[in-house]
Amino acid sequence: MLKNYFRVAIRGFIRQKGVALFNIVGLAIGLASATLIFIYVQDELRYDTMHPAPDLTFGIGHDFTNDRGETTSRPTVPTGWGSLLQDQLPEVVDVFRYMHIGFPYSMRNPESDNTLLTHDGEVLLVEKRYPNVMYFHLLLGEKDHVFSQLNSIVLSETAAQRLFGATDVVGRQLEMKHVFLTDEYIPLEVTGVMKDYPSNSHLQPDYLLPIELLDYYLRKNVGISLTDFLSSMDRYQAYTYVQLAEGADIANVEAGLQRMVKEHLQDKASRYQPFVTNMTDFHFDEKVDWTRWNASASFDFIILFSAIGLLILLIACINYMNLATAKSAKRSKEVGIRKTLGSSRWYLVGQFLLESVLTTFIALALALVLVAIVLPAFSTLADKDLTWTSLLNGSIMGGLLLIGSVVAFVSGSYPALFLSSFMPTKVLKGTFTLGKGPAYFRKTLVVIQFAVSVLLIVSTGVILQQMEMLQSSKLYDQADQIMSVRFGGGVAHLERYQALRNEILNDPQISEVALGVNMPRRENFGSLLESSFVLPDISGDQEYNWKHLRGDYHFPDVFDMELIAGRSFDVQYVNDSTNYVINETAVRTLNMLPEEVIGLNIRNTASGEDGQVIGVVKDFPFESIYSSIKPMVIQGKPHRQNQILYVKLPAKDLSSKIAKVERIWKTILPDAPFDFWFLSDEFGKMYYAELKLSNLVRLFSVLAILIACLGLYGLASYTAEQKTKEIGIRKVLGASVPQILWMLVADFLKMILVACLIALPLGYFLMGNWLQNFVYRIDLSWSVFAISVAIIVGLTLLTVAYESIKASIVDPAKSLKNE
Numbered sequence: 001m002l003k004n005y006f007r008v009a010i011r012g013f014i015r016q017k018g019v020a021l022f023n024i025v026g027l028a029i030g031l032a033s034a035t036l037i038f039i040y041v042q043d044e045l046r047y048d049t050m051h052p053a054p055d056l057t058f059g060i061g062h063d064f065t066n067d068r069g070e071t072t073s074r075p076t077v078p079t080g081w082g083s084l085l086q087d088q089l090p091e092v093v094d095v096f097r098y099m100h101i102g103f104p105y106s107m108r109n110p111e112s113d114n115t116l117l118t119h120d121g122e123v124l125l126v127e128k129r130y131p132n133v134m135y136f137h138l139l140l141g142e143k144d145h146v147f148s149q150l151n152s153i154v155l156s157e158t159a160a161q162r163l164f165g166a167t168d169v170v171g172r173q174l175e176m177k178h179v180f181l182t183d184e185y186i187p188l189e190v191t192g193v194m195k196d197y198p199s200n201s202h203l204q205p206d207y208l209l210p211i212e213l214l215d216y217y218l219r220k221n222v223g224i225s226l227t228d229f230l231s232s233m234d235r236y237q238a239y240t241y242v243q244l245a246e247g248a249d250i251a252n253v254e255a256g257l258q259r260m261v262k263e264h265l266q267d268k269a270s271r272y273q274p275f276v277t278n279m280t281d282f283h284f285d286e287k288v289d290w291t292r293w294n295a296s297a298s299f300d301f302i303i304l305f306s307a308i309g310l311l312i313l314l315i316a317c318i319n320y321m322n323l324a325t326a327k328s329a330k331r332s333k334e335v336g337i338r339k340t341l342g343s344s345r346w347y348l349v350g351q352f353l354l355e356s357v358l359t360t361f362i363a364l365a366l367a368l369v370l371v372a373i374v375l376p377a378f379s380t381l382a383d384k385d386l387t388w389t390s391l392l393n394g395s396i397m398g399g400l401l402l403i404g405s406v407v408a409f410v411s412g413s414y415p416a417l418f419l420s421s422f423m424p425t426k427v428l429k430g431t432f433t434l435g436k437g438p439a440y441f442r443k444t445l446v447v448i449q450f451a452v453s454v455l456l457i458v459s460t461g462v463i464l465q466q467m468e469m470l471q472s473s474k475l476y477d478q479a480d481q482i483m484s485v486r487f488g489g490g491v492a493h494l495e496r497y498q499a500l501r502n503e504i505l506n507d508p509q510i511s512e513v514a515l516g517v518n519m520p521r522r523e524n525f526g527s528l529l530e531s532s533f534v535l536p537d538i539s540g541d542q543e544y545n546w547k548h549l550r551g552d553y554h555f556p557d558v559f560d561m562e563l564i565a566g567r568s569f570d571v572q573y574v575n576d577s578t579n580y581v582i583n584e585t586a587v588r589t590l591n592m593l594p595e596e597v598i599g600l601n602i603r604n605t606a607s608g609e610d611g612q613v614i615g616v617v618k619d620f621p622f623e624s625i626y627s628s629i630k631p632m633v634i635q636g637k638p639h640r641q642n643q644i645l646y647v648k649l650p651a652k653d654l655s656s657k658i659a660k661v662e663r664i665w666k667t668i669l670p671d672a673p674f675d676f677w678f679l680s681d682e683f684g685k686m687y688y689a690e691l692k693l694s695n696l697v698r699l700f701s702v703l704a705i706l707i708a709c710l711g712l713y714g715l716a717s718y719t720a721e722q723k724t725k726e727i728g729i730r731k732v733l734g735a736s737v738p739q740i741l742w743m744l745v746a747d748f749l750k751m752i753l754v755a756c757l758i759a760l761p762l763g764y765f766l767m768g769n770w771l772q773n774f775v776y777r778i779d780l781s782w783s784v785f786a787i788s789v790a791i792i793v794g795l796t797l798l799t800v801a802y803e804s805i806k807a808s809i810v811d812p813a814k815s816l817k818n819e
Contacts, residue, residue, distance in 0.1 A: 020359065022714040023320050026707050027363030027407070030316025032370040033703045035400060036378050037309035039371075039390050040696075041302055047200045047283035050135045053243055054280050057133060058250075060085075060240045060257070061288050063273040068545070075290045076237040077274065079230045081260065089256045091248035096133040097230070097238040099125040099211060100292075103489035103641060106177040106673060107207065108185060109163045116162055117486055117675040120293035122206040125213060133241055135201060140170045141192030147210045154192040159206040167193050176209075179490030179641060181217050199385040202282045202291050233264045234272075239290075241279070250276060300770075301693055308697070311452050312704045313403065317410055318445045319711030320359070353409070360408035364400065381695055383688075443751055446715070450755030450792060451762075453708050456701040457788040458763035460694075465778050466771065467687075467694045479680035481649050482558065483658065485665070487515060488643025492672040497552075497645075500668045504647060504661055512648040514558040515638050516551025519622060519646075519679065529642075532605040533633065535613075538590065543605060546586060547632040549622070550639040556581065556617065558646045561634075565594035566615035569636035577637040578611035584619045586631035602633075611635075621776065628775045709799045716744070716800035741805065748796050752789075760785050 048054055060081060065071045082095040104117040128147045130136060138146065139157065146154050153174065160167045163174060170193060175185040188209075197204040215226040222229075229236050244253065257274040265272060282290040284299045371391060379386035390396070487497070501513045517529075531548040534541055549555075553569035553576060561568075564584070569576045580602055587594050594616040603610050619629045649657045658676070665674045684691060727740055764780060771777040 022710055023323060023359050024363045026319045026710045027316050027360060028366035028370060029703060030312050030707050031364055031367035033312045033700055034309040035367060035371050037305050038399060039386060039396060040382055041306055042396060043200050043384055044302055048202055048279045050198055050201060051279065056244045057279045058242050058276040059279060059290055060242060060274060060276055065271045073288045075239060075288050077240050078234050079232045079236050079238045082240040082242060084260060085242065085256060088260060089253060091244050091253055092242050093245050094129060094132055094243040096129045096241045097127055099238050101180060103179050104486055107163060108175040110173060110175055114163060115673040117673050121204060121291060124205045125209045125211045127211050133243055137195035139193050139195055140168065146192040150210060150212050151188050152191040152210060153188040154194055154208040155190055156194055156196050156206040158196050160193050169193060177490060181213060234268060297689055308700050312707065313407060315449055315452055315704055315707050317407055318449045322442050322445050322711060323714045357408040360404050364404045383692060447751050447755045449708050450752050451759040453705050454756055454759035454788055454792050455763050456704055457791055458785060459767055460697050460701045461784045461788060462767040463694045463697055467690060469778050479683055480678060481651055482679040483647045483649055483676050484679060485645040485676045487645040488641045492669050496668055503664045503668060509650045510647060512554060512558045514552055514554035514646045515643055516555040516646060517549055517639055517642045518644050534603050534605060535600055537600050547630050549632060549634045550637055552638055553636045556634060558648055562618040564616050564618050566598040568615055578609045579614045579636060580611055581615040581617055581634040582613055583617055583632045585629050587616055589631045709795055712796060712799045745797060745800055748800060752793055752796060756789055
């Protein structure tokens, strides 16, 4: 019987090649899209599961309340908490701490003089127990001894290649310098080479150093030993992880932390509220950023992508069900004959379900081929390390088989039950009619399809508009032209800055060069300082805690900061190094007008420096637009360490200008590595999740609409075919081609109208809620919804136009010749 099922199914495919092709291609694209989405979602959900015991490893953080009553959540705790907790609680079987110190490290290969500057998160100072708690895939070296020497260093494959041009480098020497840790370059021996960290790990270091390297710095600059540092109960902090025993009670661990804090901090205990978080929850932790340089993700994005995947599958299923029920009339005589010859209804149900299963699994095989082809490009777009192993993962393959089975059953169930219910006597007498039920069912499915498509277009439009708003800020206007070069933090000497600036500005096409803090505020290296100020002329000793940007006199000019009162810094005024320009928000905080604050005395309470307010600039977002613009002062004096050289390049011929700046740099600063990026790169990192979201949503929305168009084309083809004789009669009776076209497309336009009544309010509600996450956001304009409707109407008309026009211009003599 099963053999007969297959024979009949294959004959049906051959007889109705067009329908089979549409079903298979539509399902294949839908399954391939859903597969890519689910691979991405699984990778996100498996964040930090590569570590030795992820379910038993917890990070310790705390909520800290300062003197002003402001509470911040921190991913670090005082260094002594972890080891003391292990001593007091038997549930804690291991403790691990690491340090991350801001500002770049210079790593130099003395053999070739190749020097690299590191970025945040690339260098960690770790305890020897690091491999016990964290992922550590050592390729070369002895695992038990890689951190046994003070001057040891472990490199990732990528770091080894960049420094030495090879990975077999154990035993070779490199030199390291850091503005805080060392006075000069110190020799280190490579004791190990480790595999690059997966993209779904919250830590992705390229250089691992023993934490004992801190001892020299601590003794020289702080006056304490490393042992004292690692025993601090309140002053010095580190990232701290605890590994718990199987079955440990988390509530008991947190209670033990509370008791320990109260016992050892006493009066200060009220400032510290400790908590523990499982490392597998770090990635989606919206309260705490556990790395600072690798921002947490939003679980809402996972829900969104999963929903898109399911919607794409739904559209693919709707296509199949529509075409199958639409073509059912052609198989009515086949059903009638089979029933007359003794076939039971359930035999026929099995036949039609098998056809659905075959269609689905042929489409699934094609989908796997498509996924294999596009996976590298998708991996790049999603910024993931996705390979064939990601696809061949047991849960993915099992999920695909389950999805294929569900799709086959759901897509084939209604056609199977519907076709098998035909009465053989009516079919064979020619009195059988489909009735309105199947037509209403198909129209309902098409309305759902249109509604999903409109919703996706609206969502994509709103997301893209919000992303455009991110890129329309004052800082972003020329972000592709403003080159940033690391200068401070031990890279270059400030006394050489003026000579460097003058030489660069000898090029008339380079308009501005300045020195300032890292912009926009993103990573730890470029964190903006917050300082306390008093304005004795108006508020006596009242302190204002404002953001504090520092740069040279030309810093505001590079970013085209717009003055609305007073003046900017001027090289003719020596005292401008202690004077300030403030923003509009700071003026509003004082309840004054911009013109009224000019000339006010202002004092930095930390440094004791006195100066005056000389200007007011228009507000601009110097942080993420998730945060409101805060009161800010700009001082015409560079920070001691946080120094970035900004060069505003012409829009054309960027590459030659970059090369010229590098030549000048190497001439004036021959010992300083040249490490540059563009301001747009910083914005890309700041809005990494949002930009990735917009790219992926745009891609899968287009695919979903493409699948819907395939289904519409097939349905339009069937509709035109079914109405061939009706069209011929109408033309004989005088109907024009436009009238025939309107008859064919009118039903589709009515279904679009119903779909829009469903999708537009839903889209307004959902995207309105999403925009609430941003402090600065677009207004939901009617134009987004109007354009979405226009797109879906236009695509529908284009999709059905070919078959409709072809049917409307057929000679009625040909369409009626069988009558």
